[in-house]
Amino acid sequence: MKPSIKIHFLGAAGVVTGSKFLIETSERNILIDCGMFQGLKNLRQLNWRSLPFKAEAIDVVLLTHGHLDHVGYLPRLLKQGFKGKIIGTAPTLAIAEIILKDSAKIHEEEAERANKEKYTRHDPALPFYTLQEAEKTINHFKMEPPDTWISLSEDILFRFRYNGHIIGATFIELDIKGKRFVFSGDIGRPNDYLLRDPNRPRWADVLFLESTYGNKIHPQEDVDVLLAQLIKETIYNKGNLIIPSFAVERLQSLMFLIWKLYEKNKIPNIPVYVDSPMGYNVLKVFERYRDWHKLSKASYSNMCAHVTIIESYKETWETIDNRHSKIVIAGSGMVTGGRVLTYLQHLIDDPKTTVLLVGYMAEGTRGRQLKDGAHDIKFFGKYYPVRARIAYIESLSAHADQKELLDWMSEIRNIPEKVYLVHGEPDALNTLRVKVKDIYNWNATIQHLNDVEHLYL
Template sequence: MQIQFLGATGTVTGSKYLVSAGPTKILVDCGLFQGFKQLRLRNWANLPVAPSAIDAVVLTHAHLDHSGYIPLLVKNGFRGKIYCSEATYELCRILLPDSGHLLEEEAGYANKHGFSKHHPALPLYTQDDAERCLKFFSPVKFKHRFRVAGTVNAELARAGHILGAAIALLDDGKTTIAFSGDLGRSEDRLMAPPSTIERADYLVVESTYGNRHHDPADPMILLGKTIQETVNRGGIVVIPSFAVGRAQILLYYMHLLKQSGAISNVLPVYLNSPMAADVTALYRHYRDDHRLNDEECRAMCHAAKIVNSVEESKALNLQHMPMVIIAASGMATGGRVLHHLKAFAPDPRNTILFAGFQAGGTRGASMVGGADAVKIHGEYVPIRAQVLQIENLSAHADGDEIMNWLSHFQHPPRRIFITHGEPEAADTLRKRIEEKLQWPCTVPDYLETVELK
């Protein structure tokens, strides 16, 4: 076997790993690059392998940095099966068409207002492209061994993180390689903890928070304090949020904060993402993936008013009374939240609250870093609102939690490949593993190929 790293090297986006076993070629994850322009341009470049030559895809979870390239892969000739958990398939049915719709919408907006350098601006793929790729999905159950292609078999185990998130184990009868995907947290308020893995010859592990320790303070208290302080000065709280995972924990916390009286029970809370509303409803169907009971699921689903239409979304921007708006996307890279930032970021009474990791090169990272203006739809928007970040709302394991997860291996892997992290995070995790566990580690380079002997 051999592995080639087609993404998630030196960055937390673009996860793609090409595993070859003789003539068989399998892509583990198929994500979009996000953030810096030089990374986003990779989405438009040809893969080093023809999509038609790939026999199958194994998907760890539905977030777009792991799944968002699939419509383009199919558009460019892939005709194999896409294996994933049942919940991941349901999420991809929501996320991928929405991604295509947003890409078309952004290209259309750029053409209408003339701020694109390309004439005409074109979407990476369309909603129709995304709809067509769904017929290639083949959902499988957790802990069920299945044939992927050729001599390669696989099994999925729960990774926590979001609904359906999986740790993927592949083997060709001689060599086993495990992919952590995005590891969840052992004591997450919402999601079940990640499954433990006892052995694998090789391991690809994420390092998003490999150099950090999550603040032990209760993020719900910080969230409530931020909202109340903003309300007291007559302001509006805008929370850029991923539609899958982050939006749901925020909704659950809104319910608990109102129930406890930490924030007013009549404070308007809006979820400006019909997609996030659809995702939230799935929590009732996949109870084994999370910790909530039926009553808590219902409360989460009714914690906010759903904003469905574009007209309703625009109307929010004309309001001046205190309220909370949760809207995609989580790093302010696109979606409806951009219009809310244009409307509310210039007012110092308001708060822009980021709930989790912000990849380099995103508007979120710029704002958290103290930028006094960010470019949205071709023009610079001044940032006078308070900008805060609650990092311990993240659904990613931190450095200590990753090390604890690794401790369950009964036999050390021959080598660990550390990916899906900014350079400092990946290298810090490498040092910790080598010094504490004395396991050999590599932080691979983009397009590097390694023989798995």
Template sequence: MTTTKGSAASLTFLGAADTVTGSRYLVSAPSSRILVDCGLFQGFKVLRERNRALFPVPPDSVDAVVLTHAHLDHSGYLPALVRDGFGGRIYASAGTASLCRIMLMDSAYLLEEEARHAAKHKWSRHEHPRPLYTTQDAERAVERFVIVPEGEETSVSGAIGIVLHPAGHILGAMSAYVDVDGRRLCFTGDLGRTDDPLMRPPHPFEGADVLVTESTYGDRAHSTVDPETSLGDIVRRTVRRNGVVLIPAFAVGRTETVLLHLSRLRDRGEIPDVPIYVNSPMAISVAEVYRRHPEEHRLSREEVDRLYGLATPIHSVDDSKLLNLRGGPMIIISASGMLAGGRILHHLQAYAPDERNAIVLTGYQAGGTRGARLLSGARTLRVFGREIAVEAEVVAIDSMSAHADADGVLRWMRGASHAPGAVYVTHGEPAAADALRLRIEHELGWPARVPAHGEEVPISPEPRPRARFAP
């Protein structure tokens, strides 16, 4: 890493540049340095190993962190950054700050629990497995948060200022506009959908000199099939088999969406009245955050209460274990959404080998995750050091995704009052990122490219001619 304070302003891609995970962008000015997002790498082992490597710049040289939202691939490295010397503030929306207080503590607990389990059962190649960070590290990180009001210009370090505007996607999610050296950069974060049943649509793109966009679904369009239709079909089918419907779901956003669809299906009498369990302490804690921030989503407080009243919450480990002995028919919603860790793995061990059951994937599955392997047709999965058979029916409902698809991202871009001088396409698998790059160039006439991991690009101090919109 060559970027240093005192040099010309620059942007460095420390994550999400050759993958859909690990969002980390370093903005350096002559006297300041900030990070936009500080996420964990997930999925393939070669990516996860980046979490254990030395941070590319000394953490104590970073003056501030700006978060777009709370998902761990955008916020999950913060405890390690603070532990290793970061002493600045973490700027985020009120919703993101509230969620991170829950999610970072949960992440640390799961990392500690995984290390203990690996040591006890000796399935790690390390003699003394250690967590990436601890609950104490997470506690220190959440103390650093500063809430940034939506749409309000805020100075975060030296001459670097920010403005946050809603991005949809999940509660608290924002696109970050960063002003540095006379230039404005826009980081989309994860853009939501205009037709999301839970979240409000993203704030229109206000234009920028440099745009850094996500491309999670850059090479595809969401299915037009109603997700409630698909969900209702698989529930009815599985209940007829006296089976268990196992739904891995992110604790923030996706669990609420799944409950919303199940509630509507039950109200219309389209699914049987079988027990529904939410086995995710974090998802249960998140309910209160939704109640406190009704301005960010489409549900009233009463509707939030009704959703969570639909299901039986599972708090204790003992009650979680009992679910694995209960059998069907029932529905279990549990994190994580890509089968990366948590209580869902114990349910997977119990119910994946039985053909009467079903596993319903409700969102994007990053390469290298168990969810991605299921999507590709894998009939065995490695869980806690052992291979388990997958005989259960596997169904993917990608129309439930909280990300804008390629058409949605382009539609958001077209709303700008002026075109950016440069567009960097990030946060997508290589095929998705390149597909979106081509569409931006051909349909909008904007200069776009996919940056390399670790690449540094200058932020020109002088205004340059902006790209013109394609006719």
């Protein structure tokens, strides 16, 4: 009888977030990524459910990269009984540690605020996980280098391959009895400001392909011109430019762009505040792992010297009270939480304020609501009128667009037996499915949450 495996689609199937793909074999049960669902309430509620597979039966977790929607469920996995190793590249584990600790702190603060201000139906409101649980999770981390085959059992090997997107990010090649499974993770873009171009797989018997921008081509925007114009208008209006930003990669790219604009005399010397303790910690990861990015030591130092890092809430309030024009970059990127909400609480009703949204805004997030023209947004249990100007630059996305996704597949020399499209909203998934068929004549399929596929090896 031929050996077989089961593939469990536990997240990022039919949706963008919550990445979790379980490969069940006779030798090892391997979980690829272990992320949180984000966006719509019905998705976020899924985070509170236990996995439909015994966590103690999972032997190992392999991480493509450190974003919350790829690592944020790990403490819950341990709570359900997982006892194995969590393996990633050195910068991925460094990023994951920062994100898990920061996320735990936010969960604890939000639960405390909800209980104090009584804007929750839960009594008491509980954090999704605590800092103590995050630290316990980090004790399971194990670093492995890229481009090296690592044995998990007699017939199972894996390796990490450089993938751009964020520092440390990889796609994963998993060999099971000689059959190659390729998990794309999140694919970065060519000609990134900070990162090298992604590597490309050469062989894939089974391909798991992200589809975040499967229905879109990033616009050919002149980001320098757009950003410089917004900054000059902010100064002219005596207002503030608020940029919600992910702490990983997006924040560093924005710092780099603003510094380069100033260096080229394209903008005046407007104060730039970075209000993201997590972003500050990520900068240290860039300093520690120089071979994972393109910044020279001098460029890194000059870029950091051009901004003021805010390290306390006291400094946050001082920055809000400061009446001078300024740029504030603060988390979170899709306005789902973080310190950017404190700035918006006081500035989003001011017509002199500009809120610049950058990159992908998932369905159901406040960032998507603002992008779609919401007249008010709700946070901290209240509605706030939106009188600020909302601007959007899509081309700074760290995700490959449709053309770049198709190019990433172009060096695969065989015809995959299976192509699973994941990490996408329905229209993006279906559009990319048609494109894959048209260009490569490969039959791609779209899975749904908790689907189980049975494959013979």
